[in-house]
Amino acid sequence: MKKLGMIGGTGPESTVDYYQSIISRFQEDTGSKESLPELLIYSINMYKIFDLLQNNQEEELAEYLAAAVLSLERAGADFAVISANTPHIVFDKVQQKVNIPMISIVEESYRTAHQLEIHKIGLLGTKFTMENDFFKEPFMANGKEIFVPNEEDQQFIHEKIVKELEQGIVNEETKKEFLVIAERMIEQHDIEGLILGCTELPMIFKPQDLDIPQLNTVEIHVAKIVDMITAD
Incomplete structure (x- = not known):
């Protein structure tokens, strides 16, 4: 079983939805309510993301997200996701800066x-x-x-x-x-x-x-x- 590293806080409401949905879907697929996946969440500041995009600072945004993914990577994540659509504007740049695979929404x-x-x-x-x-x-x-x-x-x-x-x-x-x-x-x-x-x-x-x-x-x-x- 692979360990997920999730970038959350983008925003908080959807991060909660992601977590609950992953648990529910995992238990449904495994057929066991006593089975839980192992995952890591790195919560970042969605307002910083908006500010960077507003100021056309896409490279800075890519660095910000990549640093979070690298932290998850060091903590043992096998793959990573960003739990929001908007930050995917720099998805390819982030993937190039990290070593683990990422899943694009x-x-x-x-x-x-x-x-x-x-x-x-x-x-x-x-x-x-x-x-x-x-x-x-x-x-x-x-x-x-x-x-x-x-x-x-x-x-x-x-x-x-x-x-x-x-x-x-x-x-x-x-x-x-x-x-x-x-x-x-x-x-x-x-x-x-x-x-x-x-x-x-x-x-x-x-x-x-x-x-x-x-x-x-x-x-x-x-x-x-x-x-x-x-x-x-």
């Missing part, structure tokens, strides 16, 4: 979309995730179309993620507005699926809320993580 999300055979896909997340290409690239490179909301809606979503969801606040009015944005994307772009490209978005979106599949990036990532833990 972006690549796993693409694989899920491919398996579902959906070709026109909406993407929601922080403004950094929506306005940059790091999440879109594997989809576009393989002939899929990926759409984001307009600039005004992007700003609204980002603000609510940072000021509400990252704080553990679920506001019904915010949910209504998010669903309006999603429905508008369905109407305008005929999207066949929606990527919840921020690990806090499942606090707002529930499977029954939309008539199209939702790609919950936490669930997708966790499934691959547990596969890696239990791999021979």
Whole structure:
């Protein structure tokens, strides 16, 4: 059984969700409630991540994340993950700076979309995730179309993620507005699926809320993580 090293705190709410989901999925896969995986969590400061990205300091962000992964590596982790979407903007740079393999939430999300055979896909997340290409690239490179909301809606979503969801606040009015944005994307772009490209978005979106599949990036990532833990 392999030992996971997880970068958490990005934000705290989703870190808790990751931990609980990994335990639940592991016990389900092993068929034992008395079985638990061994894992390490290094909690970092999500606001530092936002500040670095806001100031276009991607190299500094890569160094910050790589230092955390290297600490997990020294503590005995066999592989690592970053429990958030936005920091994956420098995923490749981080992987080059460390020795243990890392599992990309972006690549796993693409694989899920491919398996579902959906070709026109909406993407929601922080403004950094929506306005940059790091999440879109594997989809576009393989002939899929990926759409984001307009600039005004992007700003609204980002603000609510940072000021509400990252704080553990679920506001019904915010949910209504998010669903309006999603429905508008369905109407305008005929999207066949929606990527919840921020690990806090499942606090707002529930499977029954939309008539199209939702790609919950936490669930997708966790499934691959547990596969890696239990791999021979």
